[in-house]
Amino acid sequence: MKLIVANWKSHKTDKEGVEWFQELETLLNTNPITLEKIRENQIRVVVCPPFPLLPLLHPLAQPLGIFLGAQNISSHEEGSFTGEVPTLIIADMCQYVIVGHSERRALFHETDADIGKKVTLALEQRIEPIVCVRNEEDIIPPHASIVAYEPVAAIGTGNNMRPEEVVAVKETLLLSQKALFLYGGSVDPENASSYLAHQQIDGLLIGSASLDPYQFYTILREA
Ligand code: PEP
Numbered sequence: 001m002k003l004i005v006a007n008w009k010s011h012k013t014d015k016e017g018v019e020w021f022q023e024l025e026t027l028l029n030t031n032p033i034t035l036e037k038i039r040e041n042q043i044r045v046v047v048c049p050p051f052p053l054l055p056l057l058h059p060l061a062q063p064l065g066i067f068l069g070a071q072n073i074s075s076h077e078e079g080s081f082t083g084e085v086p087t088l089i090i091a092d093m094c095q096y097v098i099v100g101h102s103e104r105r106a107l108f109h110e111t112d113a114d115i116g117k118k119v120t121l122a123l124e125q126r127i128e129p130i131v132c133v134r135n136e137e138d139i140i141p142p143h144a145s146i147v148a149y150e151p152v153a154a155i156g157t158g159n160n161m162r163p164e165e166v167v168a169v170k171e172t173l174l175l176s177q178k179a180l181f182l183y184g185g186s187v188d189p190e191n192a193s194s195y196l197a198h199q200q201i202d203g204l205l206i207g208s209a210s211l212d213p214y215q216f217y218t219i220l221r222e223a
Helices: 014-029 032-039 051-064 102-107 112-124 163-172 192-196 213-222
Strands: 002-007 043-048 067-070 096-099 128-133 146-149 180-184 203-206
Touching: 002 096, 002 180, 002 213, 014 032, 014 051, 014 213, 032 043, 032 051, 032 213, 043 051, 043 096, 051 067, 096 112, 112 128, 146 163, 163 180, 163 192, 192 203, 192 213, 203 213
Parallel strands: 002 043, 002 203, 043 067, 067 096, 096 128, 128 146, 146 180, 180 203
Antiparallel strands: none
């Protein structure tokens, strides 16, 4: 099984999000093999839109066998935390949540301690956290079952890290034996297959190339 995660970041209005799913559905309908692989869970696809799009996209994702994820979650439970979205509120719509993305660490000063709390809260609501790490120094919480290695220099720059280097870094991370290991950083339709061919790389976290349904579909076709 390969896990392919789309991170839309702060992009797409509700109209654009709906159109993205409609276009992806049209493309998948031309390729029953890939659609079947998604529905049978040989390829697990997770789309992480901005929070407000979740209820709108949930009914469009489900029939395709696509799961939704959040891009972040509060490190607090439900309560008086203005502007925060706790796990409870998204639990019906999201099976996954991205935690500790390097942009959140750098721009919003998230610490390993915050990330540890988020992982615990997500798991309490049966949401799978996808923990992003930038290097060997970022702490991987003990119960993290999906870890995405995203070297900062590779994110959004076109400077993707070679798969052999990614696999070498994996060896240095303190991953549990069962954890799924993803790579993220300038993955595109041209280079995706070089990662997916590696048994040690369980999937991909994709930013820019996930915004265009055709590029994303092309990556799914490689999985
Ligand atoms: C990301 O930000 O998680 C990411 C991998 O972005 P990009 O694919 O654009 O490098």
